[in-house]
Structures are given as structure tokens and as C-alpha cells.
Amino acid sequence: MTDIGRKRKVNQDYVYASDLPVGNLPNLYIVADGMGGHKAGDLASSYAVQTIVESIEKSTETRPALILQKAVRYANYRLFEKAAEREEYQGMGTTLVVLTVYGNEALAVNIGDSRLYEISGGEIVQISEDHSLVAELVRKGELSPVEARRHPDKNIITRALGIQDEAQLDLFPFHVEPGDRYLLCSDGLSNMVEDTELCRIISQEKDLSEIGAELILTANGNGGLDNIAVVLVEIG
16 A cells, blocks of 8 residues: 655655566565655656566566566666656655565565564564664664654665666565564655554554555554555465
8 A cells, every 4th residue: 555645745655566476476565665856756666666577577587586686776777777868857766675475485675764574473573774874873873763763864865776877785584474464664654653553553453454554544643744655464
């Protein structure tokens, strides 16, 4: 699900979810949060995701890590090229968080500050690492996580897809168990709803679509300052 929020005029978030195979991947889930001028941000996120999906569909690779890395790097190159086509596209880019699950293993790719969380046994853990100014200060011990949430520069990201001719991406391999739930989201959700509240809502014995709607409602109820993107995955 994605929602424009209560303050923005354009929705620059883009989501993709397939429980069915995409190329040689058994499933695929993506959240992208675009940035740029009036229309450039929504173009960046949608173009990047569509390019990644098309690249995966055509890939002859069999290893998930290689499939995802090549697809994301190709999308970065295409987006970087597209940004040079028109003046209003200059500087456009997008965050990206991608998940695929195969058997008891999963792999995530992350660029920027869109997030992947694991919700299991009543606890929430952020699997991805934010590429942002305040996140780097937290990792250095110069800011506490609480201070980071209120920091005036919390929206300054240090990496994005399409900004440079080569993508800097992080890979996160991890183990999954039946019943685990995973949340991919843009900062329009994570900035508006505390992790403890995300955990409470997602841990409910409800259908994922109901939970997604409640997450968006909560983010908008807390101000809805940005577009909101939510993809929820449950391990069967």
C-alpha cells in the first residue's frame, strides 16, 4: 500500500510486491522513495522499480545476490542516464529497499533510508541500515537514537539510487522462520510511527492488508508529513 500523506501534493513513493516468481527469484518485494523536483521524484521511484523488475525477469543468473546486485546496478545506471535527459530531471534519485525470500533464507538490498524490519515473537528489529547523516552520527556514538528522531537534519540521506554513475548498495542475508513478518517502508512511516508502535500493530492477529491500512492511518494520524509506503510479508 502507498498513500500520499496529509502534506504532500505528489506521491513520490512506489511499491512492488509479487508472491509469485520473478525471473529466477521465487518472490520479490520493493519500496522506493523518490526525490527530486515536482515530478522527478515520482518518476525516479517508479522508473527504478520497473527497471529492476524487468532486469530480474531477463536475468540468467541463479544466485539471488548476483541477480539483485546486477538488477539494482543496472537500474542505477539507467536512472542516472535519464536524469541527464531534461533539466527538470537533474538531481533526481530514489531510496530503495528490496526483499526476496527463498526457503528458510532471505536477502535484502538497501540504499538510502527506506527500511526493512523483522517482527518476530513480539519484538521488532531493523535489518537494513539507514544511509543518512543522523544514522552515521548514531553509529559513531555522537547521537542517541532518540535524539536522531528529533534531529533537524534527519531527512538528509548519504546514498541514493541514480545520483552517481555507480550504485553503493548494502546486502543483508538472513534466516527466516514460519510466522515471522517483515515490513518494508519509506521514512513517511518510520518517521511518523515509533518502532514499538509498529511492532504492536504488526504483531496483531489480523490480515496483512488490515495491518497495512492501520499503519497508514496511524502515520497520517500522527501528522502524515510525507508520503507513506508499506509492504508487509509473512513467512508461511
